[in-house]
Amino acid sequence: MSDNRDVGYAILFFGFGIWSFFKGFKRLYEKRLIENTPTSTIRGLAMGLVELTGKAEKIKTFRAPFSGSECVFYRYTVERYQSSGRSGRWVLIASGDSQYCPFYLNDGTGKIMLLPQGAELIMPVNYEFKTGLGKSLPDNLVDFMDGNGLTHRGIFGNYSLWFKEWFIVPDETVYVLGTAQKTSAPLNNHGERLVKRLEELKKDPQQMSEVDHNKDGIISEDEWDKAVARVEQKLLEEELKSQPEDDSIDVVIEKGDEKQVFIISDQSQSQITKGLSWQVLLGVFGGAALSLAMLTYLLFRLNHW
Numbered sequence: 001m002s003d004n005r006d007v008g009y010a011i012l013f014f015g016f017g018i019w020s021f022f023k024g025f026k027r028l029y030e031k032r033l034i035e036n037t038p039t040s041t042i043r044g045l046a047m048g049l050v051e052l053t054g055k056a057e058k059i060k061t062f063r064a065p066f067s068g069s070e071c072v073f074y075r076y077t078v079e080r081y082q083s084s085g086r087s088g089r090w091v092l093i094a095s096g097d098s099q100y101c102p103f104y105l106n107d108g109t110g111k112i113m114l115l116p117q118g119a120e121l122i123m124p125v126n127y128e129f130k131t132g133l134g135k136s137l138p139d140n141l142v143d144f145m146d147g148n149g150l151t152h153r154g155i156f157g158n159y160s161l162w163f164k165e166w167f168i169v170p171d172e173t174v175y176v177l178g179t180a181q182k183t184s185a186p187l188n189n190h191g192e193r194l195v196k197r198l199e200e201l202k203k204d205p206q207q208m209s210e211v212d213h214n215k216d217g218i219i220s221e222d223e224w225d226k227a228v229a230r231v232e233q234k235l236l237e238e239e240l241k242s243q244p245e246d247d248s249i250d251v252v253i254e255k256g257d258e259k260q261v262f263i264i265s266d267q268s269q270s271q272i273t274k275g276l277s278w279q280v281l282l283g284v285f286g287g288a289a290l291s292l293a294m295l296t297y298l299l300f301r302l303n304h305w
Helices: 003-036 139-147 190-202 205-211 221-241 269-303
Strands: 048-057 073-084 087-097 103-106 111-114 120-122 127-130 161-168 173-184 249-254 263-265
Touching: 003 269, 048 111, 111 173, 190 205, 190 221, 205 221
Parallel strands: 111 249, 120 263
Antiparallel strands: 048 103, 048 173, 073 087, 073 161, 103 111, 127 161, 173 249, 173 263
């Protein structure tokens, strides 16, 4: 290994160690906040940072894009392995979620709307598929790639792809640490507005051509479902951002301006804090150890120049 290369790697790992060190302290702050914030009931909710646990209830249900599971919230990523010389790395080529579509949390004393935009999700992967030797893409993932204009085959065969999907299903127990605040949510005529938007979409040839992702001249059921989901997400985002004076004011849980911590999880509080403890340990102590080791190596190398 050349002098320049080993020093370059040492600087890179030194920077990563510093990043891990401060990331670990952020996790420590979150862990202590979770441990020190008492769990509230929706009926006795106060404004500001709150901790809640309850069952997820739908305003609108979706089909998760990979598994097809009915859910109130989803997130997905698609990564492709890219080789570079003797090494390689996984590169994100597609991602998405339903963050603009709210859902309810019901703890038995009442229910409240969650606006998941900007939330940190602490959830295990619900669906995962990685291509490999003898593992070709199943039809559902081929349809997803084709429907979104993504290539899964190269000159020398299929790409190495990694699909991951997270979702929350109706009636699943959900933990939330977020900010309770008043907002305007004009959702009473949401259905009528959605129908009107979809009618406008159908009348616009240019927009309909964009719905046809694989450009075969036919709008498949999957392509139309994705178009409806996109239209509804945009509509809900507009409704939730608007503040008409004549609409009633309600309380929602969302990411606050002062307290930036906003966590949504399908794990229990003890599971979350246990996971954060490991991240604190690896981040603070592991990051510090790595940075010190790399700094020592860099000083040693500089001493020999």
